Amino acid sequence: MSSPRVVAVTPGSPADRAGLRPGDELLALNGEAPRDVIRYRVLADEAVVDIDVRRGGLERPGSVVRVRVEKRAGEPLGAEVHSALFDRVRTCDNHCPFCFIYQLPKGMRKSLYVKDDDYRLSFLYGNFTTLTRFTEADLERVVDEGLGPLYVSIHSTDPDLRSRLLRNRRGATSLRWLRLLLDHGVEVHGQVVVCPGLNDGPALEETFLGVLDRFPELASVGVVPLGVSDHNTEPDMRAHAPGEAAAVMATIDRWQRVFLDVLGRRMVFAADEYLLMAGRPFPETEEYEGFPQHENGIGMARTFYAEVQAALAGAAVPSPAAAPARGGFFQWVDGAPAEGYRSPRRSGAVGLALSDDGAGAAEVALLTGGYGALVLEPVLPALAEAAGRPVRALPVRNRLFGGNIAVTGLLAGADVAAVLDAAPPGGVRYLLPDVTLSRGVFLDGSSPADVPRPVEVIGTGGDALVEALGA
Numbered sequence: 001m002s003s004p005r006v007v008a009v010t011p012g013s014p015a016d017r018a019g020l021r022p023g024d025e026l027l028a029l030n031g032e033a034p035r036d037v038i039r040y041r042v043l044a045d046e047a048v049v050d051i052d053v054r055r056g057g058l059e060r061p062g063s064v065v066r067v068r069v070e071k072r073a074g075e076p077l078g079a080e081v082h083s084a085l086f087d088r089v090r091t092c093d094n095h096c097p098f099c100f101i102y103q104l105p106k107g108m109r110k111s112l113y114v115k116d117d118d119y120r121l122s123f124l125y126g127n128f129t130t131l132t133r134f135t136e137a138d139l140e141r142v143v144d145e146g147l148g149p150l151y152v153s154i155h156s157t158d159p160d161l162r163s164r165l166l167r168n169r170r171g172a173t174s175l176r177w178l179r180l181l182l183d184h185g186v187e188v189h190g191q192v193v194v195c196p197g198l199n200d201g202p203a204l205e206e207t208f209l210g211v212l213d214r215f216p217e218l219a220s221v222g223v224v225p226l227g228v229s230d231h232n233t234e235p236d237m238r239a240h241a242p243g244e245a246a247a248v249m250a251t252i253d254r255w256q257r258v259f260l261d262v263l264g265r266r267m268v269f270a271a272d273e274y275l276l277m278a279g280r281p282f283p284e285t286e287e288y289e290g291f292p293q294h295e296n297g298i299g300m301a302r303t304f305y306a307e308v309q310a311a312l313a314g315a316a317v318p319s320p321a322a323a324p325a326r327g328g329f330f331q332w333v334d335g336a337p338a339e340g341y342r343s344p345r346r347s348g349a350v351g352l353a354l355s356d357d358g359a360g361a362a363e364v365a366l367l368t369g370g371y372g373a374l375v376l377e378p379v380l381p382a383l384a385e386a387a388g389r390p391v392r393a394l395p396v397r398n399r400l401f402g403g404n405i406a407v408t409g410l411l412a413g414a415d416v417a418a419v420l421d422a423a424p425p426g427g428v429r430y431l432l433p434d435v436t437l438s439r440g441v442f443l444d445g446s447s448p449a450d451v452p453r454p455v456e457v458i459g460t461g462g463d464a465l466v467e468a469l470g471a
C-alpha cells in the first residue's frame with residue numbers, strides 16, 4: 001500500500017495554512033493510514049487533523065513530521081492527492097468478449113489498459129462494476145459509509161447468459177449483490193451493453209422483465225450499443241445493423257411504457273448512439289427523467305440542444321442541462337484526482353488565445369466525431385446566424401480505433417491533426433471541445449499545440465459553444 005502524495009495545495013486552504021506542500025506523503029491522518037481517497041476524506045473531515053507527513057521521500061530519522069491542521073469540521077483540507085486508491089485497484093476477473101480494453105490499439109497510456117472492477121471507482125467516477133469480486137466486507141462498507149450511487153453492469157439477468165457474456169461463472173450469481181445493495185437502500189444505476197445476436201431480441205426482453213421482477217428499485221438502466229474497433233479479435237462481436245438498432249429502440253419504447261405503468265417511471269434509457277443509428281429524433285427533456293446517465297452518453301444530445309437554445313435566447317441554461325456532470329462523483333470528494341476522459345470539463349469558452357486567423361476568420365469549423373457532426377447539424381443554421389458567419393461541423397474520422405467508434409470523446413490528436421492538415425491554412429477559426437482531452441492531452445498523448453492549425457479548446461456544452469462564437 002502506498003501513502004497519499006500531495007500534488008496540489010489550494011492557496012489559502014487549511015492545508016496551505018498548515019504548511020503542507022506538493023510532494024508531501026501523508027502517512028497517517030489522526031493515526032490512521034487511509035487506503036483510499038474516500039477514507040482520506042472522512043479522516044480529513046475532522047476539525048483537528050494530526051497528519052504524519054514524510055517530506056522529501058526519504059526514509060531517514062526525522063524525515064517524518066507531524067503537522068496539525070485546525071479548521072471547521074467538514075471544511076475541505078485543500079490538498080489534492082496523486083491517486084484515488086492507495087492500495088491496489090481491484091481488477092476484474094471477467095473476460096467479456098465485448099470488452100473495450102481488449103479492443104484498444106497498442107502503445108497507449110498504461111492506465112487505459114487496466115480492467116478495473118472496483119466498487120470504489122464506481123462510486124468515485126461512475127465506472128461500471130460487474131460485482132463478480134464484490135464481498136461481504138465491501139457491502140458493509142458501502143452501506144456504513146453511504147457510498148452511493150453505484151453503477152452496475154447487468155448485461156443480462158439470465159444467469160447462464162450473463163456468465164457467458166462475462167466469461168466468468170461468477171457472472172451467474174454476482175447479481176445477488178445487486179439485490180442486497182438495493183435491499184440496503186443504496187442507489188444503483190445499471191447498464192446493458194447490447195451485443196447483436198447475443199443479448200438483444202428476446203434476451204433483452206428477458207433482461208427488462210428480470211429488472212422489473214427482481215430489481216425494480218434500480219434508479220435507471222442505460223442501454224448502450226456494442227462498440228467494435230478495428231482491433232477487435234472476437235469473431236462474434238460486430239456492430240449493429242440499422243435494423244437491429246431500430247429493433248432495440250422498439251424494445252426500449254415498449255418497456256418504458258411497461259415501467260411507466262407499473263413503477264411510474266421509465267427506468268430504461270437508450271444511448272444517444274441508438275437514436276442516431278436508428279435515425280430517430282431525440283426524446284424530449286422530461287422523457288430523460290433528470291438525465292441519470294448523462295455521462296454514459298444518454299441524453300447528451302438533448303442537453304446540448306437545451307444549452308444552445310437557452311444561450312442563444314440569452315436565458316439561463318435550464319437545469320438539468322446546467323447540472324454538473326454526473327460521471328465525476330469525485331467532485332464531492334476533496335482531494336480525489338480527476339481521471340480519464342471522465343475528468344471534469346471546463347464550462348464556458350476557455351479557448352487558447354484567439355489566433356489572428358481566428359479573429360478575422362470568414363467561417364468557423366467545429367471539430368467533432370462522426371456522431372457529434374450528426375448532433376450538430378440541426379443547430380448549425382442558428383449558430384451561423386447568431387455568429388454572423390458560416391459555422392460548420394468538421395467531422396474527424398477515428399482512425400486510431402477504427403470500426404464503429406465515432407464518439408467525440410475518443411478522438412486522437414493524430415486524427416485531428418490529419419483533418420486539419422487537409423484543411424485551408426487561413427480564414428477559418430477551428431474550435432475543439434475539451435471532451436477530447438484529459439489533463440490537456442488527447443488519448444494518444446499528443447496535445448492541441450501539436451496540431452498543424454491553431455485550434456481553440458472550448459467547453460463541450462452548448463452554452464460554451466455559443467459563448468465561444470460570440471453570439
Ligand code: SF4
Nearest residue numbers: 092094095096099115
Ligand atoms: S468487466 Fe469490464 S473491464 Fe472486465 S472484461 Fe468485462 S468489459 Fe472488460
